[in-house]
Amino acid sequence: MSISNVVASYNELSKLDLRVLRVIEVLHRNYEYVPVRRIVKYMNLSEEVINKSISKMNKLKLLVRRGPDNVRLTFPAYDILSIHTMVKRGVIDAIAPTPLGVGKESDVYAAESSSGDKYALKFHRIGRVSFRNTRKYRVWIGERRHITWLYEAKISAHMEYMALTEAYRAKVPVPKPRAITRHLVAMEYINGIELFKIRLSNPESVLEQIISAIEDLLRINIIHGDLNEYNILVNPSSEKITIIDWPQWMYANVKGSKTILMRDLNIILRYFKSNYGLNISIDAVMGRLAPLIPSSELPPEKVYSRLIKRITSLVS
Template sequence: MLKSLVEIYDKLSKRELRVLRIIEAGHKKYEFVPQELIERWSRLRKEQVSEIIRRLHYFGLLRRNLSPYLGWKITVAGYDILAIHTLRVKRKLVKISPTPIGVGKESVVYVGETPSGFKVAIKFHRGGVSVFRYEEAFISRLRKYKHLRQIYETRLSAFAEFFALDKIFGVGGLVPEPIAYNRHVVVMAYIDGIELYRLTYYDFKKVADDIVETLRKALGLGIIHGDLSPYNILVGKRSYIIDWPQWIPASYPNSSTYLKRDLENISSFFKKNGVEIPVDELFKIAEEGRERSKNFMIEINKYVFS
């Protein structure tokens, strides 16, 4: 429960957070970071490090390895704490709800608040679903750091979603406004709405107009959602497309297959409700956006593989 994590975070000292970050840095070389190395890097007395690690372990932020040496590994909860800490230090976040508003296989979403009082959704990625995990540069990195596969994949997934949101929101698309990201966490504007698949009686023409306009803008950039359906469209005063970690550049091989699936999913839904989607037009726009999407991997690589 994130409630306990927030409570734990408030109980942690600066030294304890520093040791947690030291262990994170040590993971670049070790799956379980030797306690001797932690002591050396922290420049604290052995007794102090032992007490700090004992508390971090008690809170469930570390896992222990006893053989062939005493070492420590950060848990998912530990990474959650580090992300929360960084977002708070950077003044992107001040409050987090005690319970999630959404739980899935790939993420957990909570409600939060920025220092200015702006309501946000905080998405903790739990699985690496980004298409960029198949890039050779990423695969090569994982050959060297196999123990970091889950960490890198969730971080890449979060960055990929923030990247898409930033691009599409920047051209006026109806997606959650991206606020910040850190490690495996994305902070975005909270959208007050209901999933499209739950609606039975509504002005579906109005919803379709919003969705088609956002698709025009996204596809014009060369961004294909990759998993579009009535389950990730939120309907409120306007209609928004959410959940973008698995987006695909239009320049990717077989990208048209994913686009076809996206458009068939929503076209089928709207057709049942008396609304036609301009599928051919959207395919044409995606083709025009193909060249623009070729530069995306340069930006992605710069972040992920530097």
């Protein structure tokens, strides 16, 4: 469903409908498909009133039924709950109908607040690719086997927001994080073009910016984990960079992180060699980074145990 259709559906909902969606979201903690009787009991309203609201939202494709008496949220319903929260907070007032980007795991739209501030809204959508393939890159999920797509998208969004917050505080060139709710991250709108789409006038300077950003990230024990020419924006006039797309970040002292760091570097160095003839060896860059790379690597479960508890307490 396009964001225009999501917004149109949102405008058709009453306060009661929104409350029903929120109650179903809460009850998803215990049910994949929520029994209607539980919604009735929770809201202390008649079954007739609840069923009328559910039928309406089923037609709008905000709910999926299993039999006549069990329902679950869809991603458009989750979008609506997230948009509603951002509107109430005063973060957004309008959303552009055309996406800034559509990927395997997210959709990004431009939005404005009532005061005219411009933001990028990133909706995390983990379920577009196979559960197995996304989970192998998400060591922070741990051994949870029964996570719904909505819940995993929610965790992914909170993890990205956390990385953006830490990186922004460290003055790494990333979009300024503005707000988060559920699977939706609002961040600063960046006037930039993906690295692969622009012909640089000073590629040496841009490459140095990227390596300096990697250094600054290592100082706060972070590796991007998916650094490439698609996740780096370049301002067309100043050629200043901004690094985006952070769901696959990891701590630099986690087992296997050095391999991921070298993969990121290899991708970037190959790009600048093939497109600009810059022949910089990865050994030279790794030598520069060596003092910042943790000398020992810890098991993921040891490093992430506290973080997982923190995140799940935020998103439960």
